[in-house]
Amino acid sequence: MSSSAQQTNVYDVVVVGGGINGAGIARDAAGRGLKVLLVEQGDLANYTSSASTKLVHGGLRYLEYYEFKLVQKALAEREVLMGIAPHIIWPLRFVMPHVKALRPAWMIRMGLFLYDHLGGRKKLAGSKGVNLQQHEAGVPLDDSLKKGFIYSDCWVQDSRLVVLNCMDVEARGGKVMPRTRCTDAERSADAWQVELTDTVSGQIQTVTSRAVINAAGPWVAKFLGEAMHRNDDKDVHLVKGSHIVVPSMFDHDASYLFQNTDGRVIFAIPYEQRFTLIGTTDVAYEGNPADAEASDEEIEYLCEAVNRYFKQPITPADVAWTYSGVRALYDESDEENVSAVSRDYSLDLDDSAAPVLSVFGGKITTYRTLSRQAVDRVAPLLGAEITDWTGKVALPGGDMPNEDFDAYLAAIQQSRPWLPEAMAWRLVRNYGTAVETMLGEAGSLADLGEHFGSDLYEAELRYLAEYEWAMTGEDAIWRRSRIGLMLEPAERERVSAWFAGQNTKRATA
Known part of the structure; x- marks a missing residue:
C-alpha cells in the first residue's frame, strides 16, 4: 500500500462497484444503520448497468432452460419495483408474433401461463392471444404473420435506477464516491485497510472498513486478484450484449419480442418517444469490459433479426446509436452456449477474518433481492439487523401520491403551464417529484437558463451536477438522461463545455 496514502475514516462496509448491485447493496446497508462507503472507478452506472435492454422482467426465455426459480424471483420483483420507483419503471405490453417453424403455439401458451402465475402478479395485465390482422401491433409487421401473443413486463430507466439508489445511500448517512478506484485492500483479523485512488486527480487516501463487498460486475474476479491479493478460482463468463437504436419503426405503445432462427429472442421497444431500441446479442467476450462496443456483425445480426418481421427493413445505415455492456455470469457447468449460462447470481462470503463478500452474476430485475441477501450475509458479523425494508420505501422522486x-x-x-407537454413528460419520467427541486421558482422557460438544444436547459444540468454526481456532458446526456439522442453534435459539445467550466470539488472519504 502506498506510503503517500493517509488514514481518513472508518466504515462498517466499503462497497466496490457503482453498478446496480453495488448501489442496491449500499442502500440496503445504509438503511440498516451501517456506515457505508460506495466507490466506483468510473461514473455511476458507467458500464453494464447503463447498457441493459431497460427491462424489469421475469425473463420469458429462461423458462426454456428450466430456470423456474430465477423467473419466479424476477416476476415477483416487477411490481415491488414499480411501487418504489413509479417514475422510472412502468408497464409495457409485449407482442410476440407466432412463427410455427420456430416454437409451437402450445409451448408459447404454456410458457405464458407460467409467466402469468409464477410471480403473484396483481397489477400487470395477463397474457392473451391476438389476431395480428386486426390489432394495431400487426400493422408494421409482415403480412404473413397472422397471430401472436401479448404479455406484460416493465420498462426501467436503468442508469437512473442506479443513481436513485445512490442518492438514497447519502440520504441515509452513507457516502458515494464515483471516479474512485479501490487499488489495494489489506486484511487483518478485524478490519480492512482500503486504498482509494481518485481517477481524476490521482489523489490517494486510505480508509478502514470492517467489511468489504465486491460488486465490481465484470471486474469481480480481477478485483479479487489484483486489489485483494486472492487467487479464488471462480468460473466467471464475460458476455457482451449489444443494442442498436433506430428511428421509430412503429407508432403505438406496445413492444415486440421476436423469435430468432438461432433460438434466441430479440426485443424491439419504443424508446425516448422518437426511436426504437433493438437488442440484444449474446457474445462471449475477452478484454477490458470498459472497451466493449457493438461490432459490425452484431449490428447486422440485429438488423436481420427484426427485418424478418417488419415490412419496412432497416440497415446499419439507419442506426442512430449503439451501446454495449459486459455481464459477468457465474457458472460451474461446462456449458459452452453463453445464452444458456444462468442469469442468476451467487454470493461468496469469506468470514475467516474481516469479512469479504463477492457478488457474481445477477440482473437488474433481481438487484433488490440480491442486495438484501448480500447484506443479510454480513449483517450478523457487523451487529446489524436482518430486515427487508427496501421494497417498502420509495426511491428519490418516487414518492408520488398513490x-x-x-x-x-x-x-x-x-x-407550470409554460412547460411544453413533451418536456414535462420527459422530466417527470426521469426525475419524478425531484422535478420540483430542479424547476424551483421558474415561471418560464427563460428562467431555466441557457438552452442547449431540444428541451435541455441549464437548470437540468445544474441539478445533475449538484444532486446526481454528473461531472461531464456524457454523464448528463447519456446516463442521467438519454437526451443526447435529441441533440446535434455541436449541442453535445456545448454541454461538455458547460461541465468543463464548472468548478467541481472532489469529495474525500
Whole structure:
C-alpha cells in the first residue's frame, strides 16, 4: 500500500462497484444503520448497468432452460419495483408474433401461463392471444404473420435506477464516491485497510472498513486478484450484449419480442418517444469490459433479426446509436452456449477474518433481492439487523401520491403551464417529484437558463451536477438522461463545455 496514502475514516462496509448491485447493496446497508462507503472507478452506472435492454422482467426465455426459480424471483420483483420507483419503471405490453417453424403455439401458451402465475402478479395485465390482422401491433409487421401473443413486463430507466439508489445511500448517512478506484485492500483479523485512488486527480487516501463487498460486475474476479491479493478460482463468463437504436419503426405503445432462427429472442421497444431500441446479442467476450462496443456483425445480426418481421427493413445505415455492456455470469457447468449460462447470481462470503463478500452474476430485475441477501450475509458479523425494508420505501422522486404517474404529471403541467407537454413528460419520467427541486421558482422557460438544444436547459444540468454526481456532458446526456439522442453534435459539445467550466470539488472519504 502506498506510503503517500493517509488514514481518513472508518466504515462498517466499503462497497466496490457503482453498478446496480453495488448501489442496491449500499442502500440496503445504509438503511440498516451501517456506515457505508460506495466507490466506483468510473461514473455511476458507467458500464453494464447503463447498457441493459431497460427491462424489469421475469425473463420469458429462461423458462426454456428450466430456470423456474430465477423467473419466479424476477416476476415477483416487477411490481415491488414499480411501487418504489413509479417514475422510472412502468408497464409495457409485449407482442410476440407466432412463427410455427420456430416454437409451437402450445409451448408459447404454456410458457405464458407460467409467466402469468409464477410471480403473484396483481397489477400487470395477463397474457392473451391476438389476431395480428386486426390489432394495431400487426400493422408494421409482415403480412404473413397472422397471430401472436401479448404479455406484460416493465420498462426501467436503468442508469437512473442506479443513481436513485445512490442518492438514497447519502440520504441515509452513507457516502458515494464515483471516479474512485479501490487499488489495494489489506486484511487483518478485524478490519480492512482500503486504498482509494481518485481517477481524476490521482489523489490517494486510505480508509478502514470492517467489511468489504465486491460488486465490481465484470471486474469481480480481477478485483479479487489484483486489489485483494486472492487467487479464488471462480468460473466467471464475460458476455457482451449489444443494442442498436433506430428511428421509430412503429407508432403505438406496445413492444415486440421476436423469435430468432438461432433460438434466441430479440426485443424491439419504443424508446425516448422518437426511436426504437433493438437488442440484444449474446457474445462471449475477452478484454477490458470498459472497451466493449457493438461490432459490425452484431449490428447486422440485429438488423436481420427484426427485418424478418417488419415490412419496412432497416440497415446499419439507419442506426442512430449503439451501446454495449459486459455481464459477468457465474457458472460451474461446462456449458459452452453463453445464452444458456444462468442469469442468476451467487454470493461468496469469506468470514475467516474481516469479512469479504463477492457478488457474481445477477440482473437488474433481481438487484433488490440480491442486495438484501448480500447484506443479510454480513449483517450478523457487523451487529446489524436482518430486515427487508427496501421494497417498502420509495426511491428519490418516487414518492408520488398513490404511485400515480399520470396524476402527478397532470399536476405539474397545471402548476407550470409554460412547460411544453413533451418536456414535462420527459422530466417527470426521469426525475419524478425531484422535478420540483430542479424547476424551483421558474415561471418560464427563460428562467431555466441557457438552452442547449431540444428541451435541455441549464437548470437540468445544474441539478445533475449538484444532486446526481454528473461531472461531464456524457454523464448528463447519456446516463442521467438519454437526451443526447435529441441533440446535434455541436449541442453535445456545448454541454461538455458547460461541465468543463464548472468548478467541481472532489469529495474525500
